[in-house]
Amino acid sequence: MIIKANPPRFTILAVSDQFLKITGMQRKDLLQKELLTVFPNSFEDDTDRIKLVAALEQVVATRQRVDLPNVSYENFNEQSGEAEVQHWSNYYEPLVDVNGAVTHIINTAINITEALASTAEAKMAMQRLIASEASIRRMVKEAPVGMCILKSRLLYVEEINDYFVQLIGKPPHELLSKPYWEVNPELEEKYKPIIDSVFETGETYRASGEAVPLIRNGKEEVVYIDFVFHLMADYDGIKNAIIIIANDVTDQIVGRKNLENAFEQVRLSKQAAQLGTFDVDMTKQEMIWDERTRSLFGIDHSGPVSYEHDFIQGVHKEDRERVLKVIANLSNPEISDGTYDVEYRTVSKHDGSIRWVRALGKLYFDDSGKPLRFIGSVLDITSQKMDEERKNDFIGMVSHELKTPLTSMLAYQQILRKKLMNSTDEFTRVALDKSNQQIRKMTSMINGFLNISHLESGKIKLKKENFDMRLLLEELIEDFHMITNTHEIVLHTCASAMLHADREKISSVVSNLISNAIKYSPHGKLIEVTCSSAEDHIQVSIRDEGMGIKEEDRKHLFERFYRISTSHRENISGFGIGLYLSKEIVERHDGKIWLESESGIGSTFTFSLPANV
Structure with a gap:
């Protein structure tokens, strides 16, 4: 009988014909049933029931064969046709998987009732043992793993099941009644000495997750197999046969190796990038930092880290409120998908040194939407930030130096324009107008660079006041009417x-x-500006009939220095800083800015600000 190692159920998977005969039971009443459910009241007393359960659990725990030399329980007497107390000798053989866990148990049972009465009856018990092992032929066919019986020292293939045929990759007619090494010559060199040893010693050979070279379906390949070579009695009652029990675990082994390789690649990448990692159990409020993360926060102790004392206190006080707000928003599905991406400064507990870091992570939820786990990585970006600071200082310095001569040029132009007020020199007047436009364009670009420099160095401060958005929009549209005659700008x-x-x-x-x-709607002439107010926010939209923006460009459009590269945009001036600055200004007001666009039809840019009046 083959039993599944799933305590406490111990499901019956296969039984031999001999077992059915001596128990008087039907196969359908046994298969896929729990062992103690099938035989609920058969034991003579609870002692034997306890012994059986203990033996099965011992096989699972120790992965070793366990013998029960004498178990008595009520059973069907095939001769009298009545139930009677019988004595049985049982042994339980484990089958293990690639991880060393017991998956199945082979139970061989010998009725020793008569053997206990007399020596002559003991011989009959031996005959029943022989018959029992011979009946394994039927059990082989039903087994849920690959099984093969090899007869005599020549190892003729006596019996195989479909699982074994699939594993070997050869049709049954090429295997049956032929010497095993003849049909599987690639296995002989390694496994013939092992099977010879099983014959000589009687000891079962087990292998777990072994790489076996096989020629399957005409192709050579390596298959990972859990298998057993077990000596058994043949049909003449002589222990002169080998039963092979095998299970293909290639998928599990390859999957495990791939996982190990992936972990190793991650480890090497993390080491090369000097990444720190963190893992927070949100249910237990336990936080785990690796050595690199501890180093970035200047923590020199090896004990547990605390969210309050180690993380919050380790974030620079000027960044703390912003970072905590980002973390708080992670669990709000209306504004976040749980993705964590934030830059901030850390202050070392060890020596007070300041580092810039970028933290990336993800907050995971259970089925009910409750935060479950928060994991991520931390990267030291101090050098990058210092480079950016030096670059911003340089941009700010150059932009500032350029503004002075431009201001002087603009003043000289204004003087020239006054002198030409009564002049009939149309060419000079047009030339002055065009140069004035170019100077203003240059001034606008320089102001943009200055704003970026001030923004990223923290020098931009918001000077908030109460004002009417409608009046501001009216003023701006009136100004644009004075400097452009190519588009109609409408305020709804x-x-x-x-x-x-x-x-x-x-x-x-x-x-x-x-x-x-x-700029981006050279053919569309209408620009619509709309404004709406609610109880707690004000929303402004600007819609054009221009080129539109492709989906792949939209997600980058608000990034610094990002410009869409297309042939019809090559002649449009700009450095890709306007939308970046707009986004930063709106977000510093705790607002939002977004885009809706369709290529070739037009775009609508919208921003929303809290009223806070």
């Missing part, structure tokens, strides 16, 4: 919308969006 009905914000910076956001709408 907009009620009074009071806002508490930096008027100058919000003005620059609107100006930038309208300027872009003009």
